[in-house]
Amino acid sequence: MRIAIVADIHGNLSALEAILADLKVTSPDAVFHAGDLVANGYRPVEVLERIRALGWEGVVGNTDEMLWRPGRLAELPPTNARMQRVREVLFNLTGPATREMLGDDRLEWLRTLPSVLRLGDLAILHAAPADLWRAPLAKSSDDQLLATYSSLDAKFVVYAHIHAPFVRKLTGFTVANTGASSLSYDGDPRASYLLFENGEFSHRRLAYDIEAEAAALRRSGYPAADWLAQNLTTGRFCDPPTDL
Numbered sequence: 001m002r003i004a005i006v007a008d009i010h011g012n013l014s015a016l017e018a019i020l021a022d023l024k025v026t027s028p029d030a031v032f033h034a035g036d037l038v039a040n041g042y043r044p045v046e047v048l049e050r051i052r053a054l055g056w057e058g059v060v061g062n063t064d065e066m067l068w069r070p071g072r073l074a075e076l077p078p079t080n081a082r083m084q085r086v087r088e089v090l091f092n093l094t095g096p097a098t099r100e101m102l103g104d105d106r107l108e109w110l111r112t113l114p115s116v117l118r119l120g121d122l123a124i125l126h127a128a129p130a131d132l133w134r135a136p137l138a139k140s141s142d143d144q145l146l147a148t149y150s151s152l153d154a155k156f157v158v159y160a161h162i163h164a165p166f167v168r169k170l171t172g173f174t175v176a177n178t179g180a181s182s183l184s185y186d187g188d189p190r191a192s193y194l195l196f197e198n199g200e201f202s203h204r205r206l207a208y209d210i211e212a213e214a215a216a217l218r219r220s221g222y223p224a225a226d227w228l229a230q231n232l233t234t235g236r237f238c239d240p241p242t243d244l
Helices: 013-026 044-054 062-068 081-102 104-111 142-152 210-219 225-234
Strands: 002-006 030-033 116-119 122-125 156-159 166-169 174-177 191-197 200-206
Touching (some): 013 044, 013 191, 044 104, 156 191
Parallel strands (some): 156 174
Antiparallel strands (some): 116 122, 166 174
């Protein structure tokens, strides 16, 4: 059975459409999502409605959770100043705007998403078990990955969150990151998704008109659009400006 796992769409309908076109080529038997569907892009309604219509099962991401749990910022453990600034932009700017655009019914749908999805020997989640806001980086050690995901007791683990695709075979299981459909952080701005078949993972990288998407984002009036567009076009994480 061949399955596809798509994550971190972040309201980017252009990236989603590129992936949907490629799915017609790869022809998976099923498609699942690994969260962070709508916030940080100017077309969250269109993205969410497309996924609902497609019937993709999936899990909740951290920027999904913040939409129906805005008080979560005060509950998060301390982090460095750089990441705290990002959290403030998310919770105070992009989160409220996205929440207003979605409306109550769509927010309620996001609330129903589980934190972990199990498909036989495969476990899909957004970040770390019991923590949507933290996950190992692509350069993390085997020991860090083992410490984070061995409790799932799965032969294969897929997560998202860090916007950097990789596959690592560990003692006892294999862990893979989907990469990001939008806002990639590995230096390659193309959309990424993951295929899984016969115990093997492979990534698909898809070009689309990123400059046009960034320009439309800047024109949209969506909060922090210039910062998000910079991340989108560079394929790198950029610090949000201090004047946001």
